[in-house]
Amino acid sequence: MKRLLALSTEKKIFLLVVLASLFVVFTPANSLVNWYASDDAFYYFKTAQNFSEGYGLSFDRIGRSSGFHPLWMLVCIPVFALARFDLILPLRILVLISILLNAGSALLVYRILKDRLTPFIAVFFSLFWALSRQIFGTTTMQGMESGISAFFVLMLLYLTIQRLQSVSGNTPKLWQIGIVATLAIFSRLDNIFLAGFMGIWLLFKPATFRYLISMDILAAVISVFCSTFLRLGYGVIYAQYLDATQIMAVAAPILHLIVFYFAGLYGHNRRESLWATLIRIAAAVGVSSVLLAGVMLTLQITGVIAGFPRAVLIFDAAFVLLFTLVIRFGFLFVSNSPTPLPTADPLASLSLQWKTWLHDGIAYAAPIALSLATYMSFNRVYFGVWTPVSGQIKHWWGNLITVYGRPIDSIPAFFGYSPDLQSGPWGLFSWMSKSLVYDIEFWFKLENELLYNNLIKVLSLIGLAAAILLIIFLRKKIKPLFHNLALMPLLTGCLIQIMQYNGTRYVNTRGWYWITEFIFLMLFNAIIFDSLYQVVIQHVGKPRLLKVFQVGIIGVLLVNFVIYLEHQVPLVVSPEKRYAFQDSFRELEAATQPGDVIGSSGGGIIAYFIQDRTIVNLDGLMNSVEYFTGLRVFKTEEYYKKINMKYVYANEYVIISGEPYIIIFEDHLEKLGKVGGSMLFRYLP
Numbered sequence: 001m002k003r004l005l006a007l008s009t010e011k012k013i014f015l016l017v018v019l020a021s022l023f024v025v026f027t028p029a030n031s032l033v034n035w036y037a038s039d040d041a042f043y044y045f046k047t048a049q050n051f052s053e054g055y056g057l058s059f060d061r062i063g064r065s066s067g068f069h070p071l072w073m074l075v076c077i078p079v080f081a082l083a084r085f086d087l088i089l090p091l092r093i094l095v096l097i098s099i100l101l102n103a104g105s106a107l108l109v110y111r112i113l114k115d116r117l118t119p120f121i122a123v124f125f126s127l128f129w130a131l132s133r134q135i136f137g138t139t140t141m142q143g144m145e146s147g148i149s150a151f152f153v154l155m156l157l158y159l160t161i162q163r164l165q166s167v168s169g170n171t172p173k174l175w176q177i178g179i180v181a182t183l184a185i186f187s188r189l190d191n192i193f194l195a196g197f198m199g200i201w202l203l204f205k206p207a208t209f210r211y212l213i214s215m216d217i218l219a220a221v222i223s224v225f226c227s228t229f230l231r232l233g234y235g236v237i238y239a240q241y242l243d244a245t246q247i248m249a250v251a252a253p254i255l256h257l258i259v260f261y262f263a264g265l266y267g268h269n270r271r272e273s274l275w276a277t278l279i280r281i282a283a284a285v286g287v288s289s290v291l292l293a294g295v296m297l298t299l300q301i302t303g304v305i306a307g308f309p310r311a312v313l314i315f316d317a318a319f320v321l322l323f324t325l326v327i328r329f330g331f332l333f334v335s336n337s338p339t340p341l342p343t344a345d346p347l348a349s350l351s352l353q354w355k356t357w358l359h360d361g362i363a364y365a366a367p368i369a370l371s372l373a374t375y376m377s378f379n380r381v382y383f384g385v386w387t388p389v390s391g392q393i394k395h396w397w398g399n400l401i402t403v404y405g406r407p408i409d410s411i412p413a414f415f416g417y418s419p420d421l422q423s424g425p426w427g428l429f430s431w432m433s434k435s436l437v438y439d440i441e442f443w444f445k446l447e448n449e450l451l452y453n454n455l456i457k458v459l460s461l462i463g464l465a466a467a468i469l470l471i472i473f474l475r476k477k478i479k480p481l482f483h484n485l486a487l488m489p490l491l492t493g494c495l496i497q498i499m500q501y502n503g504t505r506y507v508n509t510r511g512w513y514w515i516t517e518f519i520f521l522m523l524f525n526a527i528i529f530d531s532l533y534q535v536v537i538q539h540v541g542k543p544r545l546l547k548v549f550q551v552g553i554i555g556v557l558l559v560n561f562v563i564y565l566e567h568q569v570p571l572v573v574s575p576e577k578r579y580a581f582q583d584s585f586r587e588l589e590a591a592t593q594p595g596d597v598i599g600s601s602g603g604g605i606i607a608y609f610i611q612d613r614t615i616v617n618l619d620g621l622m623n624s625v626e627y628f629t630g631l632r633v634f635k636t637e638e639y640y641k642k643i644n645m646k647y648v649y650a651n652e653y654v655i656i657s658g659e660p661y662i663i664i665f666e667d668h669l670e671k672l673g674k675v676g677g678s679m680l681f682r683y684l685p
Contacts, residue, residue, distance in 0.1 A: 009123060010110060010111075013103075013107060013110055013123065013130075014104075017102060017103040017131065018100065021561075021565055023566075024095050026092075027569050027571055028573040028577075029088050029579055030577055030578050030579060030580050031571070031573055032088065032091055032092065032569065033091070035091075035095055035141050036141075036142060037137075038143065038510075038512075039602045039605050040621075041142055041143030043621070044068055044072060044073060044076045045080050045083070045090070045091075045094075046059055046604065046608045047059045047068065047073070047622070048073060048081075049081070049083040049084070051077055052078070052081035052083075052084075053084060057073075057382070057383075059607065059617055059622040060607070060615060060617065062597075062616065062624075063623055063624025063627060064382060064383050064384075064625075065617075065623060066385060066388045066625075067388050067389060067390030067393075068145075068390075068622075069186065069188050070375060071148060071183060071186040071187045072148055072187065075097065079097070083608075087609060094143060098140045101148055101151045102136070102140040102147060103130065105130065105150050106127065106129055107126070108151070109122075109125060109126040109129045109130075109154060109523075110122050110123065112154070112161060112523070113485075113523075116481060116484050116485060117481070117526060117530040118533055118534065118537070120533065120550050123554070124550075124553060124554060124557075125522060125523075125525070125526040127554060127557060127558075128557065129522055131557055131558060133561070133564050134427070135428070135518055135522070137568075138511045138514075138518070139512070139518070142512065144512045145187055145188055146188075148187045149184065149187035149188040149191065149512075149515050150515045150518075151187075152180060152187050152191075153184050153194065153516055154519060155184075156177065156184050156195070156198060157198075157485075157490065157519070159172045159177045159180055160177060160202060160489075163177060164201070164202070165484065174202060174363035174364045175363045175364070178363065178364040178365065178368055179367045181195040181199075181364070181368055182195075182368050185368065185372070186371070188513075189387070190501075190513070191493075191516065192368075192372075193496040193497045194494075195368060195493075196493070197217075197489035197493045197496075198489050198493070199364050199365060201214075201486060202360070203357055203364065207483065208267075208331070208335065209267070209344075210489075211488060212266055212331065212342075213266070214488055214489060215327045215492075216253065216256055216257060216324070216327065217257070217492070218492050219324065219327060220252040220253035220256050221249050221252070222323070223252070223316050223319035223320045223323060224248050224312075224316055225414065226315075226319060226411065226414075227315035227316040227319055228248075230315050231309050231312050231315060234407065234409045239398070239505055241309065242505065243305060243306075244296070244300075244306070244307070244308045245503070246504065247296075247304075247305060248292070248312075251295050255288050255292050255295070256285075256288045256292075256320065259284050260284050260288065261350075263284035263287070264284075264346060265284050265324070265341060266341075266346060267346055268341055268343075269343065269344065269348075271339070272339075277339065277340055281328060281340075285317065285320050285324055289316065289317035289320060292313070328340035328341060383624075384625040385625050389621075389623075389628050390620075390622070393619070393628060394506050397508060398504075398505030398506060398507045399505065400658070400659040401658060402658040402659050402660070403657060404507055404508040404658075406507060408503075414499065414502045414503060415495070415498065415499070415502075416498040423511070424514070425494065426521065427514070428521045429464070470531070470532070471528070474528070478527055487523060487524060490516065490519065490520045490523070493516060494520055497513075497516065582609060583676065584675075584677050585609045585610045585611075585676065588606070588610060588613075588649060589611060589613065591672070591675045591680055592647055594613070595612065596614070597613075597644055597647075598614065598615055598616065598645070598646065599615075599618045599648045599649070600615050600616070601619050601655065602617070603615040603616070603649075604622070616643065618648070618650070626639065627639055631664070634660055635664075636664045637664075640683060640685065641685050645683050647680060647681060647683060648669060648683055649680050650681075651679070652671075652679035655669070655679070668683060669682070
């Protein structure tokens with residue numbers, strides 16, 4: 001016991017996180033499978049198993065499947081090489097890997113916070129990250145790439161903070177941070193937006209310059225999408241101009257930044273009146289907007305884009321002017337500066353610093369650029385597509401009437417707002433109210449779903465109002481911490497990622513997409529709670545009472561976590577239920593013949609456990625480019641004939657109620673009946 005107490009805080013955190021969930025590794029198989037709540041995880045597992053057995057990167061051993069993030073696949077391949085001996089053993093090993101990644105992430109949270117917040121808050125939020133239900137259920141359970149993504153995003157944030165604030169000789173090198181950024185990107189490819197904003201934060205000084213550049217990029221992208229929504233709406237007409245909108249969203253920030261820099265909007269070296277400043281801002285916006293209009297019209301004339309509504313350019317110029325004024329006068333308010341523009345000489349800065357910017361930019365970006373070029377080239381040669389085909393499919397779904405979801409239809413949804421306040425990018429915001437209501441429901445055995453959801457909404461709105469008031473009253477404490485924790489690049493990276501999905505008619509986003517948003521909300525909550533905790537310290541004069549409070553809070557978190565996890569993954573299962581999860585697979589085997597090819601709208605877990613049958617993924621997320629090429633024009637008969645598909649096994653509603661299935665399977669299915677909880681159809685060529 002004395003040895004345990006003598007351990008460092010970091011070791012205690014690591015051990016506590018690991019030991020609290022380690023029992024899952026040894027649970028019966030029927031419980032263990034509950035850990036992997038997402039069918040998508042088995043896309044990784046089956047593909048990794050097939051690769052280790054010499055079938056290449058293929059989910060079904062027929063076509064090459066690219067719908068995965070590469071770093072997690074590299075982890076899965078050696079683990080699922082063991083599946084040829086025992087299908088359950090790799091699942092146990094992956095649970096252990098996920099637990100260790102979770103503990104490592106908790107350590108990184110602690111290291112990020114320990115020198116900037118009070119010690120207890122640093123410890124509590126490191127444990128909160130590792131042991132809270134919503135975060136743990138998304139980052140660690142399910143078997144997806146979210147755990148490794150969280151680890152490397154937190155490491156990138158930690159090294160960035162160390163680089164910016166360290167004065168010792170142990171400052172991380174830019175190329176080292178670039179390698180970690182590369183690993184974060186390969187954990188989840190959409191982390192590239194975060195890596196880009198972290199690069200801005202690392203390369204440019206002073207801090208004012210970083211903030212203004214980041215805000216201007218964000219404003220330019222928001223302006224393009226909102227202008228297009230205003231002119232075209234959110235439906236089919238918008239979809240027709242989506243390619244042009246995306247090109248404009250890339251070109252706009254580049255042109256605005258260049259013009260703004262030379263126009264002195266990031267600083268100028270002489271005092272001027274407010275009217276002169278307003279004229280300077282208006283002129284800069286006017287020039288950059290004219291240049292942007294010229295670029296878009298040139299692309300239209302040369303046939304690069306089919307067309308583009310001229311009114312969007314006018315709306316965009318107006319929005320950019322508004323946003324630029326808000327950003328500059330916001331700078332005036334926040335910095336207590338006498339002028340809306342910083343005092344600096346942009347031309348002198350450029351002549352003095354361009355070599356440093358170039359050198360540092362290459363050091364940071366080279367690992368990212370070289371790795372991405374290699375990865376995309378491999379994809380193009382091996383799979384026939386530059387990036388995973390699954391992303392293209394989910395964009396395509398946005399143009400269909402499908403059971404998988406619909407594109408956004410409002411500006412709040414564009415920014416990630418979810419009406420139920422529980423899902424989407426900002427779902428963690430409701431964590432406290434949701435946790436409280438969950439406990440009430442669990443302990444008092446309540447089963448009123450409407451009451452449950454309404455309580456969460458009410459408590460979340462109360463929490464939002466309280467948070468806004470606290471931010472206003474504690475702004476002097478919050479402001480330096482927001483800067484010291486590098487939350488600005490984290491926030492801008494989150495927003496661009498959200499807009500990249502929602503602005504491009506991407507549907508069926510999942511909880512594990514939003515790990516960076518979880519990290520931002522967790523750290524921002526830590527700042528607010530730290531300010532409140534300091535008030536508690538001032539009013540509680542007895543150290544022993546404070547220690548009881550600390551132990552009690554952590555104890556509640558730990559007990560709730562263990563109860564939750566044991567409920568999800570029971571340690572004890574009756575002998576006859578140990579392999580009950582296989583019942584549906586065995587029923588499907590009994591209804592089909594060895595060697596049959598069976599199509600499934602998902603099929604991950606079935607493909608992993610079924611014997612002597614081939615499961616083909618029908619939605620295309622884990623299928624070949626060849627299949628998607630036919631699917632997107634609703635001509636899949638030849639492909640199904642080529643692979644000799646005999647059956648379709650899926651939820652009946654999915655097959656008969658939405659596109660593309662009601663089109664591609666019209667007059668091609670014979671219903672055979674329910675098998676193992678889903679409907680089995682015979683496929684008729």
